[in-house]
Amino acid sequence: MDKPLLCFKDFVPVWLRIALFILFAVIFQCASPVYLSLMGDVTGAYQLYREDLSFVYQVSTIGVTFIFPILFRIKFRFTSQQILSVCSLLLAVLLLVCMYTSSVPVLIVCAFFIGAFKMIGTFETLVALQLIITRQKDYGMFFSVALAIVLLCGQLNATLAVILADSYDWQMIYNLVAILLGIQTLLILFLLRPFRIVKPLPLFGIDWKGIFHWSVFFLMISYVLTYGHVLDWYGSQKIMVATMAALLWFLLIVYRSYTIRRALILPRVFALKNVQVAILVILIAQVMLSITGSILGPFTGSVMRLDNLHTGDLNWWIAGGILTGAVMGYFWFKYINGPFRIIFAAGFAALTLHHGLLYFAFSGSAGEQQLYLPYFLKGLGNIIIFAAAAKYVTIGVGFDVFAQMLCYVAMFRNALGNAVMGAFFSENVYRLSQDYLQKLASKIDASGLEPLAAGIYNQSLKSGSPSLQASQLASKAISARLNQQAMLLAGRDIFGWVTVLGVIVLIGICLYHFSSPLIKTFPSWQNQYKIVKRDAL
Structure with a gap:
């Protein structure tokens, strides 16, 4: 019989056990070696390149990915109290190291272990809540909630980091999360007991x-x-x-x-048909999700001139979409459990509409309000697609390779998908922008730009600037205007093509024969233990 949340001491009420484990999962997810919304502050403070910080963040996703195959081995070796307390304490220490060091190699090492310990802690809390989330033990319902917590925390991190940096300094988010992890460690030591579901399984054969x-x-x-x-x-x-x-x-x-x-990932995992289909779905979704990050960042900053706080406020619309999508996914898998074709189509329809709206909104006169609905649709499509894909990959997969399959999927969802798609679209945006810049420069109309240059030149002279400096400022203004227009044209091109891709994907989803929906349930802890122990011997 499954024994959820019996790791707490007897005097802790059930509602508090549930609330604490959800809170622990949130705090674990808030730990990050780099908060990308603070990239400008960190690069200025430590004289690092933006690419350094992007690479450090990417390393943390690698740590998350390749700890998957041994998560159950760790769970069956140590108690929840041991796992959660050690992960919390080590994460707090690693965060403080990341805050004070400017050494990229040190950041890389810390980032890998932050990703690994964060995943171990999150896994321990969420799997303990699986029977609370879904009495039917259905993977679709479980992933709708689990992924919602992970994705919502990502938006919370970005927004909270900006708010704290604006009110105090960029290091405050590191201090806050480290303090929360320290308090969490004390709560774990005080409220949990060394309870075991099964006999400890040694860490041999890994x-x-x-x-x-x-x-x-x-x-x-x-x-x-x-x-x-x-x-x-x-x-x-x-x-x-x-x-x-x-x-x-x-x-x-x-x-x-x-x-x-005992290879980390057995070759037969790569041949599972449903896993291949789900990975293709994930890769297409990554294409549609990554492009907005490559284009909207420069757009909101240089064109709309939004500061970090207003840009961070847009994350609440993404969070609203994620929350709505999680409720829809949970309801779908609990009460309807219809064809995968419908749920996948709903997710990609949201992302396609997201890019279509951005195509028409992408102009120099765009207002912040025009981004509310596209951002909401981005969060909605994100959670629906990944929750459905997470359940789809479990069809026909035995528990003996379940953790390896999750690692395989995470390679494309976390470790590889973000890097490949981010690099691809960043390079294409740059090349398209340069192409449009050359075209604009070759057809430049001096009479059209003369008022802009003359206005800046005269204003500089009135403020006491020398004639040479006034001329340079006017030239920079013209160059900035041309670069802005080139970026807008390149962005519209890419949003238009991605919208067309979305329509093609929707047609393909309607024509493809997906596996029949089913209730895929978790095995009991005892059966999981037997399978893991058998494979370890």
């Missing part, structure tokens, strides 16, 4: 070398994708070396997967 090799392989890929544009891609020796290292590591991984008994 492919620790596999975790290292897979992590290094993805580290090399992330390095190439993150620094490629800055280092001029394969004009740089560093990028060439990193690419060759990635290829060699990939060959080593393939060799080990077929020659050792």
Whole structure:
């Protein structure tokens, strides 16, 4: 019989147990080596490149990904009290190190372990709540809630970090989360007891070398994708070396997967049909989600001239979409459990409409209000697609490879998807912008720009600037205007093409024969333990 939340001491009421575990999951998700909404503050404080911080953040997602295959082994070896207290304490220490160091190698090491410990702690809290979330033990209902917590925390992180940086300084978010983790550690030690669901299973038979090799392989890929544009891609020796290292590591991984008994990810995981379909769905969704980050950041900053606080406020609309999508997904899987075609189509329809609205809103006269609905639809489509895909991958997958399958999916959802799509669209936006800039410059109308240049020139002279400096300011203003127009034209092009892609995807979803819907349930803890123990021997 399953025993949820019996890790608490007897005097703790049930409602408080549930509330605390949800709170613990939220606090774990708030831990991050880099808060991307504060990138400008951190780069200025420590003289780092934006690419350095992007790479550090990407490393944390690699830590999240490759801890998946051993999550159940950790759970069956240690008690909830041990897991949660150690993860909380170590995360607090690592956050403080990230706050005070400017060394990129140190940040990279800390980022990997922050991702790993954050995933271990979140997993421990959420799986303990599975029977509270869904009495039917349905994966769709569970993932609707679990992914909602993860995605909502991502929006909360970005907004809270900006608010604290504006009121105090950029280090305040690190201090706050570290303090919360410290308080959480004390609560865990005081309110939880060393309760075990099953007998402890020693950590033997784990492919620790596999975790290292897979992590290094993805580290090399992330390095190439993150620094490629800055280092001029394969004009740089560093990028060439990193690419060759990635290829060699990939060959080593393939060799080990077929020659050792307990590989981190067994080869048969990569051949599961439903997993392949779900990964394709996830990759297409990543395309549609990543493009807005590559374009809307410069748009809200340079065109709409929104400060960090107003840009952060837009995240609440994404959060509203996520919350709405989570409720819809939970209701769908609990009461309807209809064809996957419908739920996938609903998610992609939201993302397609998101890009279509942005195509028409993308202009120099756009207002903040025009972004509310597109941002809401982005959050809505995001949670619906990933919750449905998370349930779809479980069809036909035995529990013996369940954690490995989650790792495989996370490679494309977290570790690889963000880096590949981000690099692809950033490069294309840059190239399209340069192309439009050359076209605009070749057809420039001096009479149209003369009033702008003359106005800035005269205003500079009146303020006491020398004639040469006034001329330079006028030239910069013209250049900024041309760059802005080129960026707007490039953005509209990409939003238009992604909207067309969305329509094609919707047609494909309507024509493809997905597996029949079913109630895919969790096995009991005892059965999970037996399967994990059998595979470890």
